[in-house]
Every structure is written in structure tokens, then in C-alpha cells.
Amino acid sequence: MRIALLGGTGDIGEGLALRWAFHTDHEVLVGSRDPERARTKAEEYETELDSRGVEAKVKGFANAMAADRADVVVLAVPPYHVADTVESIEDELADTDVLVSPATGMKRDEDGMHYHRPSAGSVTKLAADAAPEGVPVVGAFHNLAAGRLADLTADLGIDTLLVGDDPDAKDIVRMLAEEIEGLRALDAGGIANAPEVESVTPLLVNVAMNNEGMHDLGIQFR
Amino acid sequence: MRIALLGGTGDIGEGLALRWAFHTDHEVLVGSRDPERARTKAEEYETELDSRGVEAKVKGFANAMAADRADVVVLAVPPYHVADTVESIEDELADTDVLVSPATGMKRDEDGMHYHRPSAGSVTKLAADAAPEGVPVVGAFHNLAAGRLADLTADLGIDTLLVGDDPDAKDIVRMLAEEIEGLRALDAGGIANAPEVESVTPLLVNVAMNNEGMHDLGIQFR
Incomplete structure (x- = not known):
């Protein structure tokens, strides 16, 4: 399977790119608005993987070209760029593709981090509203700490939650999630x-801020 | 310490009453608007504890009398009764008492359970707004499955989250939470x-609804 990480040069994109390249044989495509930056980052990821004994090909492209080549397109961009990123690649999306939305809206104040719910209802819904007719959107990977994901020596042992209205698309994302060692996907x-x-994402930040020795947190349902 | 569970005849009140009576030496007072019902439930709890080899005294009272006798008062009532319950006991509360708010607003639709945020901002804030000047409120025990709590043979191995603006009050509730075996309190x-x-509470319901074999869920941060 070919997975494009749009905004794959950012924190969560980096974590997912490294994990998929490390734990699976899927082809990982790093997308960015700036193709040169995507290529540079892809090379960095290859170097990191090589240092862990994994010879993986990670390629960098402009977002639209990455999306065009991929079966699964992850919108690893800030929430306020989700809609315009989808619009910028809509000609590249087929009905057989799956869009994945991991972003969440947050706002920090003096008390901590808060969920900043978009008027669409959620960032996942915002992505679904922007997606071309027939292209399914699955929300996933919201509650993963980017730093822990990118550290290939770190054990995960945590859950990720899936939301989506297309069961087949959700199954594909579940499979991709569970191929990452230590990650369990729950519906x-x-x-x-x-x-x-x-x-849950701002909650993870607040718990990490207020409890000594806790950082890069995830959750497990039990 | 004396702990009053107002609405202690309901699900979450029952779970907390049984756990504190089972795992600690604190005096547990079950409160209800109907003192007869409180006494009947207190006797039921004593019978259940006795069957587990614990001879605990659990007493039932009208809410105001339970609050008057207690050091810590848990508002184990539905969210729409939090404010009037606090008002009904305000003459019984001293500055040295601690109010605990475990309730959360939820609304079910065809998709699942949703957080129904009160206009005060949260149910905990609603309790804090209703509390007499100087009486601290701590939010805690929101994310515990009542059935699992009430089943004294069930392992917990989960976390509860504390929110509060008074560090001393929060310390008291942290202690009470961690005295329940298998429960970790996080700030x-x-x-x-x-x-x-x-x-998180509606999320736990949604995850249980959508994943076979999962029920009475809790979360652990890790």
C-alpha cells in the first residue's frame, strides 16, 4: 500500500512516516507544499531508519503529487490547513483512496490546553466536508505524542481511536494502525x-503538564 | 475521615461507597433526598461488604444530614441536580469541607454519546459556582464505570483525573482516590x-459500544 503523509515534514507526520517505514513494507511518501523540503525530510527519515538497521525508501513530493501516487492520504497538517489542503489535492483523489484526519483544534490559555472545536463540529468533520463526493474520511492518530512516535526505540503500548462513516475505509486505517508495533486501534x-x-489531545497535554515525570503521554482503554 | 455520598443510592454513589468502605477505614455516609431510601441502600451495601468479609458501618441519611456530618461531600447526583443539591446543603458546609464533583453532562443520539457541556463551562464549574464562598470544589471520579467500581472482585488498574483550584482540597481527594486499590489519581x-x-466519559461509552468484548471501560495514561 502507498501512504502519503501531507505535511509529512511536521511532528506527527514524521512520527507516522518513521513508524510505517520501520514496522511495515508500505511505501511511505512525504508530502509538503515545498517539494524540496519534502525531499530533504525524506532523506533525513531514511538516514534515521538506516541507523536502526532498516533500509526503507522514503520519497518526498509536493502534496498533490504525493496524494496522486497514494492509496491512503494522511492530512498531517494543522487544523486550519485541513480544508485548503484537501482542496489542493482534490483532483488527485479517487473513490478508492482513503483520507485520514489526525489533526485536532487546540487553544492554550493560562490554565492549560483546551479543545477548540471547529464550527463544522470537529476537524475530522471539516475534512469530510472538504473531501470530494465518494472519498471516505477516517479520523485517527489524534492522541499520539509525536515525539514518542518518532523515537523508534520507544515502546508505545497505547491505543488510537478511529472514527468514520465508511466501514471499509475504517478497516484499512485499522490495519495500518495496528501494523505499528504497540499500537491498538479502537473503533x-x-x-x-x-x-x-x-x-483527548489537549487532555494529554494537561495531564503531562501537571504530573511530574509524565510526558509524551498516550492512553490505553481497559 | 467522613465521606458523604449525596445521591449515594445511584450507580456511581454505590460504587464509591462500596470501594471506600471496602478498601479504607473512612466512615461512609450515604445521602439521598429520601432518608429511608438512603438507609435501605446503606444496609444493602453493608450486606454486600459483609459477604466479602468486611464488617463496615455504612449509614444512610437525608442529604443535608449526611453533608453536615462529613468532611468530604461527593455530589454523586445527575448533572442537572448538582446546583440544587449544593444549595440544599449550603448551611451544612464549612470552609474545611471539600466538595467533590464526579458528574458529567451527556446526550445520546443515533451516533452515540456526546459531551453536553453546560453553559457554566463544565459540571465541575457549575458545582463551584453553586458552592458557598470558601468551600473548595474538586472534580474527580468522572471516568469510572459504576458497575466495575461496584463489583468488588473487579480489578481496576485505571486512572482518575483531578481538577481543582485549591491544592489542599485536591490533595485530600487524591489521597481518597488512591486509597481505592487499583486507582491512580492524576492531576x-x-x-x-x-x-x-x-x-472522556461519553468517549468511554462510545468505545464500549463499538468494540466487541469491551465494557465498563476506564483509561490509563501511559
Whole structure:
């Protein structure tokens, strides 16, 4: 399978790119608005993987070209860029592709981090609204600490939650998630249930801020 | 310490009453609007504890009388009764008492359970707004499955999150939480951070609904 990480030069994109290249044989494509930057980052990821004994090909492209080549397109961009990123690649998306939305809206104040719910209802819904007719969107990978994901020596032992209205698309993303060692995918229902999933991310930040020795947190349901 | 569970005849009240009576030497007072019902439930709890080899005294009272006798008062009532319950006991509360808010607002639709955020910002804030000047409120025990708590043979191995603006009050609730075997208390910051804590509860329902074999879920941060 070919996975494009749009915004794959950012934190969460880096973590997912490294993990998929490390744990699976899927082809990982790093996308960026700036193709030169995507290529540089892809080379960095290859070097990191090589140092862990994995010879993986990671290629960098402009977002649209990465999306065009991929079966699964992860929108690893800030929430306010989700809609325009989808619009910028819509001609490259086929009905057989799956869009994945890992972003969440957050706002920091003096008390901590808060869920900043977009008027669409959630960032996942915002992505679904922007997606071309027939292209399914699955919300996933919201609650993963980028630093822990990118550290290939770090054990995960945590869960990621899936929301989506297309069962086949959700199955594909579940498979991709569970191929990452130590990650379990749980179904949280339809896209209407995305706000409760996305609002776990600021909670993780608040718990890390307020408890000594806790950082790069994830959650496990039990 | 004396702990009053107002609405202690309901699900979460029952779970907390049984756990504190089982694992600690604190005096557990079950409160209800109907003192007869409180006494009947207290006797049921004593019978259950006795069957587990624990001879604990659990007493039932009208809410105001339970609150009057207690050091820590848990508002184990539905969210829409939090404010009037606090008002009904305000003459019984001293500055040295601690109010605990475990309730969360939820609304079910065809997709699942959703966080129904009160206009005060959170149920914990609603309790804090209703509390007499000087009486601290701590949000805690939101994310515990009542059935699992009430089953004294069930292992917990989960976390509960604390939110509060009074560090001393939070320390008391942390101690009470951690005296329950298998429960870890984590600090999630001030009351302004309560919405992200309370919205985990509908998420637990959604995950249980959508994943075979999962029920009475809790979470662990790791």
C-alpha cells in the first residue's frame, strides 16, 4: 500500500512516516507544499531508519503529487490547513483512496490546553466536508505524542481511536494502525463522535503538564 | 475521615461507597433526598461488604444530614441536580469541607454519546459556582464505570483525573482516590480544564459500544 503523509515534514507526520517505514513494507511518501523540503525530510527519515538497521525508501513530493501516487492520504497538517489542503489535492483523489484526519483544534490559555472545536463540529468533520463526493474520511492518530512516535526505540503500548462513516475505509486505517508495533486501534463510531476523540489531545497535554515525570503521554482503554 | 455520598443510592454513589468502605477505614455516609431510601441502600451495601468479609458501618441519611456530618461531600447526583443539591446543603458546609464533583453532562443520539457541556463551562464549574464562598470544589471520579467500581472482585488498574483550584482540597481527594486499590489519581490542572476531563466519559461509552468484548471501560495514561 502507498501512504502519503501531507505535511509529512511536521511532528506527527514524521512520527507516522518513521513508524510505517520501520514496522511495515508500505511505501511511505512525504508530502509538503515545498517539494524540496519534502525531499530533504525524506532523506533525513531514511538516514534515521538506516541507523536502526532498516533500509526503507522514503520519497518526498509536493502534496498533490504525493496524494496522486497514494492509496491512503494522511492530512498531517494543522487544523486550519485541513480544508485548503484537501482542496489542493482534490483532483488527485479517487473513490478508492482513503483520507485520514489526525489533526485536532487546540487553544492554550493560562490554565492549560483546551479543545477548540471547529464550527463544522470537529476537524475530522471539516475534512469530510472538504473531501470530494465518494472519498471516505477516517479520523485517527489524534492522541499520539509525536515525539514518542518518532523515537523508534520507544515502546508505545497505547491505543488510537478511529472514527468514520465508511466501514471499509475504517478497516484499512485499522490495519495500518495496528501494523505499528504497540499500537491498538479502537473503533469510536462515526464521524459525529469525533469531538470526544479530538478533545483527548489537549487532555494529554494537561495531564503531562501537571504530573511530574509524565510526558509524551498516550492512553490505553481497559 | 467522613465521606458523604449525596445521591449515594445511584450507580456511581454505590460504587464509591462500596470501594471506600471496602478498601479504607473512612466512615461512609450515604445521602439521598429520601432518608429511608438512603438507609435501605446503606444496609444493602453493608450486606454486600459483609459477604466479602468486611464488617463496615455504612449509614444512610437525608442529604443535608449526611453533608453536615462529613468532611468530604461527593455530589454523586445527575448533572442537572448538582446546583440544587449544593444549595440544599449550603448551611451544612464549612470552609474545611471539600466538595467533590464526579458528574458529567451527556446526550445520546443515533451516533452515540456526546459531551453536553453546560453553559457554566463544565459540571465541575457549575458545582463551584453553586458552592458557598470558601468551600473548595474538586472534580474527580468522572471516568469510572459504576458497575466495575461496584463489583468488588473487579480489578481496576485505571486512572482518575483531578481538577481543582485549591491544592489542599485536591490533595485530600487524591489521597481518597488512591486509597481505592487499583486507582491512580492524576492531576489535570484547574477547574478550567474540567471540560476535557468530563468529555472522556461519553468517549468511554462510545468505545464500549463499538468494540466487541469491551465494557465498563476506564483509561490509563501511559
